[in-house]
Amino acid sequence: MTWLIILFVLMLVISPVMWLRPSPRQQRVVGLRSEAMKTGLSVKLETPPLHDTRTAMPAYRWHYPPGRPGPDFVLVRDSAAGASLKPFAHGWRWRREPLRPLPEALETRFEGLLSRLPQDALVIESSRHALTLWWWESQDFARFATYLEDFTALRDGLAGRPDVPEATGVLGRRRE
Numbered sequence: 001m002t003w004l005i006i007l008f009v010l011m012l013v014i015s016p017v018m019w020l021r022p023s024p025r026q027q028r029v030v031g032l033r034s035e036a037m038k039t040g041l042s043v044k045l046e047t048p049p050l051h052d053t054r055t056a057m058p059a060y061r062w063h064y065p066p067g068r069p070g071p072d073f074v075l076v077r078d079s080a081a082g083a084s085l086k087p088f089a090h091g092w093r094w095r096r097e098p099l100r101p102l103p104e105a106l107e108t109r110f111e112g113l114l115s116r117l118p119q120d121a122l123v124i125e126s127s128r129h130a131l132t133l134w135w136w137e138s139q140d141f142a143r144f145a146t147y148l149e150d151f152t153a154l155r156d157g158l159a160g161r162p163d164v165p166e167a168t169g170v171l172g173r174r175r176e
Helices: 002-020 024-038 104-116 141-158
Strands: 042-046 057-063 073-077 086-089 092-096 121-126 130-135
Touching (some): 086 104
Antiparallel strands (some): 121 130
16 A cells, blocks of 8 residues: 555656656657758748738748848638639649749749648748748658758749839939
């Protein structure tokens, strides 16, 4: 009987410690985010540009170089989009389309990337400052790394193509 009481007390002491231990998924996500940030990406939990979504979602950002802003667009996976949105590539629709069409080579590469992304990748967004992937981090870094070259090429191809060019004054100088 004494041994049962000792075992019970020991389990009461150990159980809170087990709750503090990260789960395998949490360990994988920490490794994924850490490795992604080492490549120059920024990773934040923010509310995605989805209709009626208030839940924070991981956002992986490739920043455009200073002085070379990108276009504004939002591309949404069909599973998170309404049928009224304009289709772009198989399984993806424009929520906000860029004002200028993408160059053909860049569009082809973009469509290839979209066809390879995991099902939990829901939104690709571009703003003046960054190209952003919104996804639920279903893969480890080794698999995610297979997309890095395409995302970097996409970011580089979109850089310097803002929807609204910088306002310039006389003699081509920027207005302050």
